[in-house]
Amino acid sequence: MPQARWPRPARNWKLPRVAREASRVESRSSRDRSKSCSEKRWTQRSGRIKPPPRPRDAWSTRWARTMAGIGMTTGLRALLTARFGLDTVGHNISNATTPGYSRQRVALAATHPLMSQGMFVGTGVEALAVHRNVDALLHRRILGQTASVGSLAARWTGMSEMEGLFSEPENGLGGLMDDWYAKVSDLSAGPEDDILRTGLVASGEDLGSRFRQLHGQIGELRDSFASQLEIRIGEVNELARAISNFNREIGKTEVGGATANDLRDGRDEALRRLSELVDVKAIEDAQGVMRVIVSGSLIVDSGKAHEMSLFKGQDGSLALEVDGVTGAVPIKGGQLGGLYELYQEQAPTHLKSLDAIAHELIRGVNRAHAIGVPKSGPFESLTGSNRLKDMDGDGQLTDELLSKAGLPFEISSGTLYVSVTADDGNVTRHALPISATHTTVGGFLQQLDAVPHLSAEVDALGRLRIEAEAGYGFDFSRRLDPHPDDDGTFGGGAASLGSATGPFALSDGDTLSIDVGATNIAVTFAQSDFAAISAATASELADVINNTPGATSAGLVAVVVGDALYLQTAGTGASESLTVQGGSAAAALGLAGQIGTPVSGSNASVAVTVSGGYTGDVNDEWIFRPNGDGVIGTTPGLKVDVFDGSGAKIATLDVGDDYQPGQLLTVGAGVSVSFGTGTLSASHNDAFGLDVIAHPDTTDTLVALGLNSFFVGSDASDIGVREELRDDPDLIAASSTGAIGDAGILLDLLDVQDTAVAALDGDTVQGRYSDLVGSVGFEAGVAITALEANQALLDGLELRREEISGVNVDEEMVRMMQLEQSYTAAVQYIQTLNQLQDDLLNLL
Structure with a gap:
């Protein structure tokens, strides 16, 4: 804003009345004194009374008085200007430690000279105005940097507190996880030990308690960020009202053209304090009114301050609202920005990681x-x-x-x-x-x-x-399953005949004729019985056969092993028999070669016993099939082939004449099997399935x-x-x-410790926790590093402001001495002028 200047004297400037009167009084006094002394000396010398002086020239007297008036005014101006400067120096010294005070200076200028006798005669000095020493651009930079420092300071404080929560003493979360896994390891060496079991439970309780405690502490810390936001917003509103009040006072004070320096300093200081809380933009109009903008929204305009308030959503998120502004206002910079980031981002992110x-x-x-x-x-x-x-x-x-x-x-x-x-x-x-x-x-x-x-x-x-x-x-x-051949399809006592492996290409209306003893069972396959009859499954076929009228009463049972269908008698023993007599479905089932050939039961069934524990990593069904017909432990070369679910052979077990029935044979992947005495038939597709479940x-x-x-x-x-x-x-x-x-x-529980988890981006549970602790510490370190760098920059800007606007008492003392000398000189000048005037008038 342009500084007001005192009006310069007009060219026809006349000596002020006071000065003119003073000049006349001084002149009369001087003449009287001169007359008295002159007459006394004359009487003493001549013994006669001095005759009256001859009349003076009127123009000479008028010229002398005019020149005396000009000189007197020049002296008075010098005197008043020095006094004005001394008052300003005193004001500066008094406010040397006042926050936000800007050093003031008096703007001086020579007054207009007067033309006299063809010459310009100087008329002295005048004080135009009192200015603040300020750099507006530097002030704006300080406001922006102050907001950055405020944000980083709040963020560092919050992250330091959070880092303290994740510190790892003996009862830290990482240590408790290690302890729990150690208890699991101890119990694995003696799984029946009651004391070790109790210790594992207690360790688990400690681990859970620490998780809950840490979760609660982070939540409480987050709530404290919200509380601090409420307090800071109250301070923002208070400062906004103060700036609005300053605007009104400055407007009233400067209506006459003078600059309200101290009020402007107060407003600038309030604005600086406001920038500590939130990033602001300040715009001053021609009338000296400061408008303050936060994130595009006015909080101080020409008329009033607009209140800020904090709104909490149902999801716990916070939003800033400004009176008169529709919608939420972004919170950026300053302590508000730092606290908002801590509440809205840092704390939820780390809480989410802990929950994960x-x-x-x-x-x-x-x-x-x-x-x-x-x-x-x-x-x-x-x-x-x-x-x-x-x-x-x-x-x-x-x-x-x-x-x-x-x-x-x-x-x-x-x-x-x-x-x-x-x-x-x-x-x-x-x-x-x-x-x-x-x-x-x-x-x-x-x-x-x-x-x-x-x-x-x-x-x-x-x-x-x-x-x-x-x-x-x-x-x-x-x-x-220690006894997987529950249905007796592997050398069992029932008459049993197996099909080829499915799926089976049947047609609607295909039939199958089966004799069970003397009873014939006719089975018809309808399209409605299958999801796709052209790719019928063994399970679908078994359901149709078992639900065929008369099948159950005749003693016919259909079971499934792998993808194959098995027809069996319900009873066991050598007297049981089963014969496939024909039907259009026989060929599709791979039973065409068995048509008309009776299948008999047995008085002795093969006992299959499985032991061990499956160590594979996929779920599967292994199928055991003899590679020929014969008696276990008797028939030379008799073997049992083992196939996985894809049909690949994974083992061949020798059960021929060198095999001792009941002897344990290793299949693989931790599984062993033994076979009792009995007859096996590859011709009848003997087989059993073993589920191996990882x-x-x-x-x-x-x-x-x-x-x-x-x-x-x-x-x-x-x-x-x-x-x-x-x-x-x-x-x-x-x-x-x-x-x-x-x-x-x-x-398996010990393996959990080292298992990569997709939901944790391929990290382990403990690895992710270590990353979380490191992340919190890293963020705190980044915050303090950034704070120190930005604080150093702000300190540099403040130092520059101090050089421009600050009060140096030593310099002011020097200035005071200079002004004191000026004041003394002005007094001496006036006294000298009086003497010269008297002498001049006496000469005239």
Whole structure:
């Protein structure tokens, strides 16, 4: 804003009245004194009274008086200007330590000279105005840099506090995870040890407690950021009102043309303090009104200050609103910007990472633990720890998709294997196909209910509960079926005839004629019985045959091994017989060569016993087939070939005359098998299947439902050890087979420690936590480095401002001495002028 200047005197400037009167008084006084002295000297010398002086020339007297008036005014101006300068110096010294004060200076200029006797005669000095020593561009740079420093300072403070939360003392989260895995390792050496089991549970509780504590501390820290934002916004509003008040006062003060230096300093200081809180842009108009803009929104205009307020959404996010502005205003720069970034980005990001670590730890541990067998053996009943939810609000749970029923872990399409164990040790495994897009809660309950000797329901709390009948137990383990030939299709006592491997190219209306003893059963295959009759499966064929009228009463049974169909008699013994008599389907089934050839049962059946534990990494079904007809342990060269699910031969077992029945033979991948005495027939396609299961649950249904879990919860806020395990550590499912001393599941739990997790970008759980701790520390380090660099830049700008606008007391003292000398000189000048005037008038 242009500085006001005092008006210069007009060219016809006359001596001020006061000066003229002073000049006349001085002149009369001087004349009287001169007259008195002159007359006294004359009388003393001559003894006579001095005669009256002759009359003076009128023009000479007028000229003398005029010149005396000009000189007097020049002296008075010099005197007043020096006094004005001294007052300004005193003001500067008094405010040398006042924050935001700008050094003031008096602008001086020579007054217009007067023309006299053909010459310009100077008339002295005048004070035009008092200016502030300010650099507007530097001031704007300081405002911007102050906002940057304020933001970085707030960010560094917050990140330092967060870094303290992630510090790793002995009870740090990383150390507790290491301790838990150490307890798992200890228990794997003695899985039956009660003390070690109790120690593992206690370590898990400590780990869960630390997760929850850290989650809560980060949440509290985030809430403190929000509280600080509220406080800072209050300060912003207060400063905005102060600036608005300064605008009004400056407008009133400067209406006469003078500059309100001290008010402007106060406004600039308020603006600087405001820039510490938020990035601002200030624009001053021609009337001296300062408009303040934050993120494109006016918070101070010509009339008033607009209040800021903080709005919290339902998701916990914060938004800044300004009175009179529609929509949210971005928060940038200053302490508000730093705190907002901490609240909205840093804290949620690290909290999300911590939750993801806990989530994947729960998933990985429970995925391994869920398929284990506790010390007490298979379960008689089991209740999930996670609740199903009525997502559509219709009051029914059964119509919800299992994968969309509000469970904390995802369910994918695949197969869940359930093993049912009778008191006599016989194990039956059942495969339950799960579709993420089709299987409903009700459908899953029906699948479980369809498993012999099991029932399932959803309790009042929405948890799945599975019950076994008396005399039976169940689990979801990968243990091998010790007696896989339940149907007797491998040298069993029933008459048995196997088909080729499917699928089978049948046509609508194809038939198959079978004699069971003296009873003929005619089977007709209709297109409606198959998904695609031209690619009929063995399971579809078995369903049609078993549902054919008269088949059951005649003792005809159809079973499936692999992809092959087996026709059997219900009874066993040498008296049982079965004959394929023909039919249009016989050729497609690979039975054309068997037409008319009776198949007899046997009084002795081959006992197949499987042992060991499968160590492969894929689920599969192995098919065992003899390569000829003969008696185990008797027929030379008799062998059993083993094929995997793709049809590739993986082993050949010698059961000829060198084989001792009951001798254990190694198949591979941790699996062994033995055969009892009996007859095998490759001609009748004797075979049995063995499910080798690496992953009993490829769907994560057990994890999602919380069945046989170690941890409960879904993230860092609620992770903990399952209550049943806390009450009874024997329920820790350490075994993968149920055998005493087996620690297969514990070894799997140890593998979780080193397992790369896709959801963690291929990192391990502990690796991701280490990255999180490092990330927090790195961000704190970056913040302090940036703060120091920006603070140094701000210090440089402030130093430059101090050089321009600051008060140097030593310099002011020098200036004061100069002005004092000027003042003294002006006084001396006036006194001298008086004397000269007297002398001049006496001469005239």
